[in-house]
Amino acid sequence: MAVATFSLVALDCPEPEPLARFYADVLGGEVKRFADDWYDLYLPGGTRLAFQRASGYRAPDWPRADDNSQQSHLDFDVDDMEAGRERVLALGATALDLDDRGGERGFRVFADPVGHPFCLCRR
Helix, strand or coil: CCCCCCCCEEEEECCHHHHHHHHHHHHCCEEEEEECCEEEEECCCCCEEEEEECCCCCCCCCCCCCCCCCCCCEEEEECCHHHHHHHHHHCCCEEEECCCCCCCCCEEEEECCCCCEEEEEEC
16 A cells, blocks of 8 residues: 655756746646746656755756765656757756767757756656
């Protein structure tokens, strides 16, 4: 028997509204302000991402796992890897690892505008 149900993933960031809007552009959904320091993104299908202001925020050092590891990352499935890559870069993402080893590896790694790693994964 489960103890709890999943509610959301919250990402620390320096400014929550712009990061929430970045992810809304990537994933769709509706951004809602909960408080000055907290914004929610309600995604199609009912999942929710939250963004909270963290003073002194420091982006993770991908792919290191020693001093400032990534802690976590998000995976997003795409039907067209090239179209997805072009779109997230145009929205402000940074490419971290685009080498899919000639199609052998089904994902590519990016960072959102404040440095959180995320992957586009071939569906």
